[in-house]
Amino acid sequence: MRIFRRRKGERPARGTLIVGRAWKDVALDAAVEAVQEGYLSAGTVLLGETHRDPELRSLRLDALSRAAVGRSQAIAQLLDGDHDRADVLLWLGRTVIDEAWVIRGGSLAESVGEDRFKLFFATLSGAHDPLMEAARLRPEDPVPWESMIWLAMGMQFDRLEEDAIWDEVVSRSATLFSAHWARLQSLAAKWGGSHEEMFAHAREAVALAPPGHPLTAMLALAHLEHLLAEERRLVEENKVVAYVRFGLKYFSDQVVGELKDAERRWTAHARPHPRDVEAHHLFGAIFVREPTTHDLAARHLRQVGNRVGRGAPWGYLGDPAEEFAAALGRLRLPFPSDDDLLML
Incomplete structure (x- = not known):
């Protein structure tokens, strides 16, 4: 029996979303x-x-x-x-x-x-x-x-x-985007690290990032990891009320402020970068969770066209195409096409 199977001519597309090519x-x-x-x-x-x-x-x-x-x-x-x-x-x-x-x-x-x-x-x-x-x-x-x-x-x-x-x-x-992503994962609680170590790395990445570099999205990734880990724990412990309260109280002025600062460090002087689409998805996914930052979420998700990665952030929540489409609906953004991305 073959472990790895591929249908001939298979393309990673679902509807008009292209999954796996961010x-x-x-x-x-x-x-x-x-x-x-x-x-x-x-x-x-x-x-x-x-x-x-x-x-x-x-x-x-x-x-x-x-x-x-x-x-x-x-x-x-x-x-x-x-x-x-x-x-x-x-x-x-x-x-x-x-x-x-x-x-x-x-x-x-x-x-x-x-x-x-x-x-x-x-x-x-x-x-x-x-x-x-x-x-x-x-x-x-x-x-x-x-x-x-x-x-x-x-x-x-x-x-x-x-x-x-x-x-x-x-x-x-020192600023290789994908390496910082991997290091953040290795420091996460689910891999034997801790939230504290993960956030320390994310904040160091923000400090290291030259103006205009998408590496600052590591902070968005860290917050998404923390949110999902805590929400998963509360669900497993059947603490429904605590789950709701956690989501409502998470986005304090301090959390929103540091995310906005990290976002501005990139976008105020943004330069083309191979990882732009992934960084836009990370910031869009964290900002869409807080109503007061929906304008920022929309700004980022307008930049990704119809390209969606398989993993974080949307794949953490379920089917990446469905979760991304739901976020677009929540923001009342039109469904994108591949031409939208290539014209950016």
């Missing part, structure tokens, strides 16, 4: 479709264009690795060709990580069976050597080390080991 990169759209059809050379071409741009490199690696889930052995065969060896090893390692997480599933640890955990660990361990070799071949590249954060989380490295990996990232790129 970017403005038309070339990446084409490469993802090619890789899904088995034309892996399209992926090496796209990665080959990113050697001097870690932000673009990390985005394209994320997308191409998800597109290649179930094809890691075919990627490994590219090492025998004339492709850039560091690019292929990086892609191979990250694809193995994604394959492992598909095996594990997105559930909390207590709901994952022993046999599935064994297969998860066995698969995930295969990403270590390709990533370390990719890092050796391109010592200035932070992206292999970013991928190691996800490997370390899955393999349950201790904090000292995780901190050492993080040091490798920031010594090469």
